[in-house]
Amino acid sequence: MELKIGVIGIGAMGRDHVERINERVNGANVTAISDINKDVATAYAKEINATFFENAEDLIASEDVDAVLVTSWDPTHEGYVLETIKHNKHVFCEKPLALESSGCTNIVNAEVEKNKRFVQVGFMRRYDRGYEEIKRELQTGSLGETLLVHCTHRNEYVDESYNTPMAVENTAVHEVDALRWLLEEDFVTAEVRLPKKQTTRTHPDLHDPQLILLETESGTVIDLEVFVNCQFGYDINCKVVCEQGEIGLTNPTYYSVKTERKDSTRVPSDWKERFISAYDRELQLWIDGVKQDHITGPSAWDGYMASVTTNACSEARDSGKIVDIKFESKPELYK
């Protein structure tokens, strides 16, 4: 039985997921779409043989929709997620879960009230084979306790609309979730260094690069370079320093070339090239989970924790100080 998916928001990310569901992963079809751009969405609905809903609430309520995928404009996420929960349907929501951590709290409360998880947040790093293998190795305990983590999050370039706060909220948020999951710990302090020396490729509204320092409950310290105009490619690194050794993500490569006195491998151009398999697995496992009415991916609580952590980073950046990260106690549902 194919799962019927309704997709709200058919921008680049939304269409990417539609294509994924309809052409690559198993067990689901996109049966309904909604978007504020009626003309484009109507045409697209026809193309993929889905129903167009002018009103997203109608899509959510529709009997032809088993589960909902929210890839709309960030400010609308919270409302659509809450609405879907109301209908007792599963919902996959791209980050951020809500604009403010208070919005995340609303969603958490809605789930807690129903005592059931409906929400999965689109933190796809957890589905990357590299992160998964590192987590498995750490769990064997053979390397001892984790002491430090060194990360980089580098994009080849960003457009003019990308500004200083986004380095935390849109970029570092991936490491924030991935490291919480990897280390199985929450963060307690945040510091952000804005180096005086910036790349000439940036613009007045964007401080680039930035250096973020996080500390976990047990005292592990993470340094994270965010550099979104690095020019040379999409370069995600994560090295976990343990008592007995270091384990690090490698950028998977498929071929190497020796020419002109260089021996080289490719650096990916963007997140799509680097993480496409992770996105595919993320959706496949979400669909499998929805069918069994039991989802295990990043939860509304994870969305909330990412939100309070990035909020603290922003405060640390603005104040130039080390900021304590405060959060509610975790409801039983998420333990």
Added chain:
Amino acid sequence: MELKIGVIGIGAMGRDHVERINERVNGANVTAISDINKDVATAYAKEINATFFENAEDLIASEDVDAVLVTSWDPTHEGYVLETIKHNKHVFCEKPLALESSGCTNIVNAEVEKNKRFVQVGFMRRYDRGYEEIKRELQTGSLGETLLVHCTHRNEYVDESYNTPMAVENTAVHEVDALRWLLEEDFVTAEVRLPKKQTTRTHPDLHDPQLILLETESGTVIDLEVFVNCQFGYDINCKVVCEQGEIGLTNPTYYSVKTERKDSTRVPSDWKERFISAYDRELQLWIDGVKQDHITGPSAWDGYMASVTTNACSEARDSGKIVDIKFESKPELYK
């Protein structure tokens, strides 16, 4: 619309494909199975919600089967493939297409008569991202003409039933097809060296390792080490030496570890770990192709050419001489 697949032969490989079709790839379901082991097959059919056919010919003819996947005992391949063609249905057949090259010729003739390709042979290397990227790079011409190729095909170990001829027929056959596809040329001579020095991990019926030398029409020479008890993992290498540089397959790795004075990455344990993505893509693209009634993967002709090449290798091994490889001229259908 989900494609209805009938699977003949539900050994390890057959079940692997069933799982792939039903759980990972898009657009198809296994609706029918057949196997000589009736009890096991009946139970399995129930488990996956498919119909069991005692007679494979009935499965092939069934209206509930759109296309056929042949993963049965090698000697039965030819017959089932021919039968499927008779019904004008698409058939995916694991290697070998037939035991003898004359059997491959029969299949080629059946297709030529109908002037349509129905058959795809299970040479999955062509769907590996590494091979694909190397081919794309070679096609740009930036490295110039291909001069030499150095390959290894290493398995961690084989069981006692694996014997000397199988090193060519079951193992080297993968490189034979992959290199014909990569270089877009046929082979004209074969030589096989059986080194006096063998591993102590082998047994009397298996000469291990072996060194195979092939030469293409244009004069490119390939050396291929086949070593099926190498103990350390599944290790596929392919280095293409060109006029302007060398391009080689890398073993994709996802993490690295520094511990005990070693900096190491993982070597895969077996073909499943190394090539699982290639198998998934192979089936996905076959299903997509069948739906459009237009398949582009390894053809019956490729199966035939692999067969005449490995036959020549066997003769070269037995005679200790350099053997010429003879083959029919390629029918228009496959050009």
Added chain:
Amino acid sequence: MELKIGVIGIGAMGRDHVERINERVNGANVTAISDINKDVATAYAKEINATFFENAEDLIASEDVDAVLVTSWDPTHEGYVLETIKHNKHVFCEKPLALESSGCTNIVNAEVEKNKRFVQVGFMRRYDRGYEEIKRELQTGSLGETLLVHCTHRNEYVDESYNTPMAVENTAVHEVDALRWLLEEDFVTAEVRLPKKQTTRTHPDLHDPQLILLETESGTVIDLEVFVNCQFGYDINCKVVCEQGEIGLTNPTYYSVKTERKDSTRVPSDWKERFISAYDRELQLWIDGVKQDHITGPSAWDGYMASVTTNACSEARDSGKIVDIKFESKPELYK
């Protein structure tokens, strides 16, 4: 003409240099030694066919000594260096040049007064082929301006006498000098983070690992992990992030092994294995320079700058604050 070298202090480091001069590098011989341990030194002097001087000052003054190498107990460095300058002889002094930066100032003043450089400090990283090639690449300008530097300084283990301050003074001091030389800039601020999570391999007097953050005049930020009980080997990393790309030190390896599902290269066991060539080149070039009465290696001023920088790191560690680094203006002699 062989240069006659007098060595003060024949502990491990001193003997290492004696062996280097007498057996590996060109153009010099150790003709005189002095050490507080008279018996051992007398025997050793005999063994290497040198004269033993009970009094280091006599060694410095001896006509049989052209230049002096100071590898004695740290607190004695300043005095011996000043004495050698008095005799207008060249002196190579292992780090630290003096215990306090004021001692370094005394030496700088002594040179400035004579308007000549006599002193070379034993910062051997500058002679490592990796650092040299990185500097040459940075100087071409093809990677643009330097923005960030990520470093690690890891030792397999240290003995019980190694304590928290030594992580800065004896260990990080190498990066302090190497990075000043590499970036051709001085440091202006220091911060030290002592992560709550420490390795269980440490002891009460040693906080391990530590994270040091330095900022240069132009605003480049450096993070440096010092981890001296990392267990897995001696692991020096230095990645320089520029506007157009990243350039990093590799640990030179000479062979790789595939066995037991691992593909591995060796991590050096200690600084001797990692930097032996750098030590050899350092001494060869110093000897060549002395013969031409023109030395170009790390100067007394570099020793002073390393001292004020590490002092600031220590203050930053103790205060938990970001500390400004203050230093005198550079005398003409060192420009």
Added chain:
Amino acid sequence: MELKIGVIGIGAMGRDHVERINERVNGANVTAISDINKDVATAYAKEINATFFENAEDLIASEDVDAVLVTSWDPTHEGYVLETIKHNKHVFCEKPLALESSGCTNIVNAEVEKNKRFVQVGFMRRYDRGYEEIKRELQTGSLGETLLVHCTHRNEYVDESYNTPMAVENTAVHEVDALRWLLEEDFVTAEVRLPKKQTTRTHPDLHDPQLILLETESGTVIDLEVFVNCQFGYDINCKVVCEQGEIGLTNPTYYSVKTERKDSTRVPSDWKERFISAYDRELQLWIDGVKQDHITGPSAWDGYMASVTTNACSEARDSGKIVDIKFESKPELYK
């Protein structure tokens, strides 16, 4: 006491060694030179403060010469080596020891008669850290018996005077000696494949690339690609396949660069860049050995064995057949 070295032949190689002896290694000086080009040699002798001998025999006989280094025109090697042995002096001779293997036999006989080794042949690969570490690893036995070896010997380009036979005699000869030393075995058969497909960068007198196959006494098979116009750099590879794993030479690298979507390390431009340390160690150890009147490097017998092996390769190339390698039994002196 500095060893007094006389150098016969001051072409590029000769001057390279002069510089090495006078400026980098320990314990020797070039006191005498001889060369057929009198004017150039006289000037050079003056420059390096050595005596010029018009007659090489006079140089060999001179009391101001303790040991001789032969880097003259290949056809003169045998004569100068024999003359030096006559004077009971040590002689280092660049390859080839003699033009024909019969010439090598003359030298071997001269040593056997005096029952002492005087000759070291300039096979510097044995002094490369990579080869040394591989040999040490093989000797531990942890990888089991050696089964196969895959080698490449690639030069960026050669000049017009380089012809087909030189690929064996001047190029492959390095692997011939290095592998005899590494495997501690002699070769018994040789085969040479001249691929029809050649690089367009070659000329009518040079078949490029070539593929050489050697077999050792115990049955280990070696394949060696010689490709002297590979365009991309000097690329020496040697992978030893054993029962329990593979061990291979890595090209030592000192830095890596990520830029323009590539992560790359440097390929050396030539043998000087790749093997300079090996040349330095070779000469240092030879000087040390001469001083102790006990040399351990590649012997006249090794020169003889290299000669008979390359002769067999040449015969194999010309005949297109697998050729048996015949050699004398090894005199007691060399065991």
